[in-house]
Amino acid sequence: MKAIVPVAPADPAAAPQPDPPDRVDASFLESLVGYSARRAAVTTMAAVVEQLTPFELRPVDFSVLSLVARNPGITSRQLCQALEVLPPNLVGIVGALQKRGLVERRPHPLDRRAASLCLTAAGERLTADAERAVAQSDAEIARRLPADESRTLLRLLRALYR
Amino acid sequence: MKAIVPVAPADPAAAPQPDPPDRVDASFLESLVGYSARRAAVTTMAAVVEQLTPFELRPVDFSVLSLVARNPGITSRQLCQALEVLPPNLVGIVGALQKRGLVERRPHPLDRRAASLCLTAAGERLTADAERAVAQSDAEIARRLPADESRTLLRLLRALYR
DNA sequence: TATTGTTATACTCTATAACTATA
DNA sequence: TATAGTTATAGAGTATAACAATA
Numbered sequence: 559m560k561a562i563v564p565v566a567p568a569d570p571a572a573a574p575q576p577d578p579p580d581r582v583d584a585s586f587l588e589s590l591v592g593y594s595a596r597r598a599a600v601t602t603m604a605a606v607v608e609q610l611t612p613f614e615l616r617p618v619d620f621s622v623l624s625l626v627a628r629n630p631g632i633t634s635r636q637l638c639q640a641l642e643v644l645p646p647n648l649v650g651i652v653g654a655l656q657k658r659g660l661v662e663r664r665p666h667p668l669d670r671r672a673a674s675l676c677l678t679a680a681g682e683r684l685t686a687d688a689e690r691a692v693a694q695s696d697a698e699i700a701r702r703l704p705a706d707e708s709r710t711l712l713r714l715l716r717a718l719y720r
Numbered sequence: 721m722k723a724i725v726p727v728a729p730a731d732p733a734a735a736p737q738p739d740p741p742d743r744v745d746a747s748f749l750e751s752l753v754g755y756s757a758r759r760a761a762v763t764t765m766a767a768v769v770e771q772l773t774p775f776e777l778r779p780v781d782f783s784v785l786s787l788v789a790r791n792p793g794i795t796s797r798q799l800c801q802a803l804e805v806l807p808p809n810l811v812g813i814v815g816a817l818q819k820r821g822l823v824e825r826r827p828h829p830l831d832r833r834a835a836s837l838c839l840t841a842a843g844e845r846l847t848a849d850a851e852r853a854v855a856q857s858d859a860e861i862a863r864r865l866p867a868d869e870s871r872t873l874l875r876l877l878r879a880l881y882r
Numbered sequence: 883t884a885t886t887g888t889t890a891t892a893c894t895c896t897a898t899a900a901c902t903a904t905a
Numbered sequence: 906t907a908t909a910g911t912t913a914t915a916g917a918g919t920a921t922a923a924c925a926a927t928a
Contacts, residue, residue, distance in 0.1 A: 576793035578828060578836055582802045583790050586851065587783055590858045591870060592764035594877040596779075599761035600804065601881040602754035617758075618895095621749055628745050631738035635909060640744045642762065644897065649911060666740060671904045671909045674740055689748065696752045702879050707872075708753060714873045715756040717864050719763040778917095797886060806920065811888060833886040833927045 595718070602699050609695045613688045618643065620692065622651055623677065623685040626661060631674040633666065660684055757880070764861050771857040775850045780805065782854065784813055785839065785847040788823060793836040795828065822846055 587593045606617050615623070621641050626632055634652060638645050652675065655661040660681035663673040677685060700708035749755045768779050777785070783803050788794055796814060800807050814837065817823040822843035825835040839847060862870035 576836070576838065578793040578795055578830070578834075579791040579798070582787065582794060582798050584787060584802055586786055586790060588878065589874065590768075590854065591862050591873060591877075592761070592768045592779075592854075592858055593783070594874050594881070595757060595761040595764050597804075598877040598880040599754070599757040602757050606752075606754045616894095617754075621755070624748055625744065625746060628748060629741040631740040632744060633740055633909075636741070636744050640746055642759075645910065646898085646912075646914095647896065666909095668740070669905070669909075671902095672740075673910080674738070676738065692752065692754075696754055699880065700753050703876055704879065707876055710869075710872065711753060711876045712751065712756050714865055714869055714876070715753075715760040716750065717866065718760040718861065719756070780918095795886080807887065808889080808891095808921085809919065828886095831886075831928070835887085 591718070595715070602696070605695050605699055606692055609691045610688060613684060613691075615688060618651060619655060620688055622648075622655065623660065623681065624689060626675050627677055627682065627685045627689075630676050631664075631666075633669075633672045633674065635672065637675070655681070753880070757877070764858070767857050767861055768854055771853045772850060775846060775853070777846075777850060780813060781817060782850055784810075784817065785822065785843065786851060788837050789839050789844065789847045789851075792838045793826075793828075795831075795834045795836065797834065799837070817843070 603617060606620075610616065610620055613620075618641065622637055625637060625640055629636070634645065634648055637643070637652075638648050643651070652661060652663075656663060659678055662676045662678055662681075664676060666672040666674045700711075703711060765779060768782075772778065772782055775782075780803065784799055787799060787802055791798070796807065796810055799805065799814075800810050805813070814823060814825075818825060821840055824838045824840055824843075826838060828834040828836045862873075865873060
């Protein structure tokens with residue numbers, strides 16, 4: 559609750575010069591789902607970035623590896639749709655992972671335009687290690703939540719983006 | 721549930737070429753709070769961007785205006801801390817809002833290095849209108865949530881980023 | 883000496899247009 | 906004609922270093 563600003567007693571010509579707030583009120587912004595989701599995403603992704611640094615992976619690289627690991631033979635187009643990445647931006651991502659010997663492109667059995675993406679043995683190992691690190695860090699973050707409401711949070715977030 | 725891949729009967733030398741998945745399994749990524757928060761943030765922010773387009777405001781411009789409206793006399797540094805924007809990046813944001821006649825810089829009463837930011841009358845009007853539009857759109861998005869769990873979601877998100 | 887605000891700049895992320903090879 | 910993948914490129918967003926003025 560904010561105190562009523564006292565009227566200047568002596569100088570009616572002066573503009574009502576507000577004193578700078580000692581405490582910033584962000585309650586309106588924080589009442590917005592969009593603002594809060596964005597802030598929470600920035601915070602949690604910072605932890606993910608940190609976890610992935612030793613693997614020399616960005617979050618999007620990690621997402622690609624994880625999807626390829628669980629969906630061997632997946633195409634670039636399917637990756638683009640699943641991750642909401644535009645095709646031109648995926649080219650470099652997959653290309654770099656391939657150059658590092660983590661991902662392989664095999665001929666697609668049904669469509670000669672497409673490539674079937676698979677992990678190499680090294681890719682499998684790196685992905686498993688990175689998934690362990692990220693999952694652990696994520697569980698750490700989720701411990702900020704009261705009791706075990708992380709499943710509630712996941713359910714509500716999914717309702718927003720699906 | 722995934723069917724077991726049948727072993728190729730005739731050619732043992734062929735690498736086990738997986739058929740491309742017809743449905744992408746993203747369940748691991750979706751079990752991560754970070755991934756889900758990011759996806760939800762992207763979805764909800766897209767709606768905010770759309771709402772703000774007629775006002776010629778980006779989300780960060782809107783956030784600045786809203787904070788200045790509710791915290792008259794706020795400084796750039798306080799804005800930076802509240803919104804997690806780096807000082808060099810705020811300069812242009814506030815400068816553009818000032819150039820549009822929405823924000824005023826007044827001399828800070830206690831610190832001659834700083835400026836006290838206030839909205840002009842036009843800024844007050846635009847901010848009020850934009851806040852109405854964004855709040856309504858946000859409530860629309862929140863209706864994707866079951867029952868009225870939007871307050872639960874806000875509480876859990878805040879626990880993550882505070 | 884530390885902090886507020888600023889300039890210049892580099893780096894990353896995201897988006898668009900246009901092309902090829904194939905369906 | 907439509908789609909998968911690619912190239913080139915533009916624009917937005919984010920980050921660091923260095924500086925002036927003031928505390």
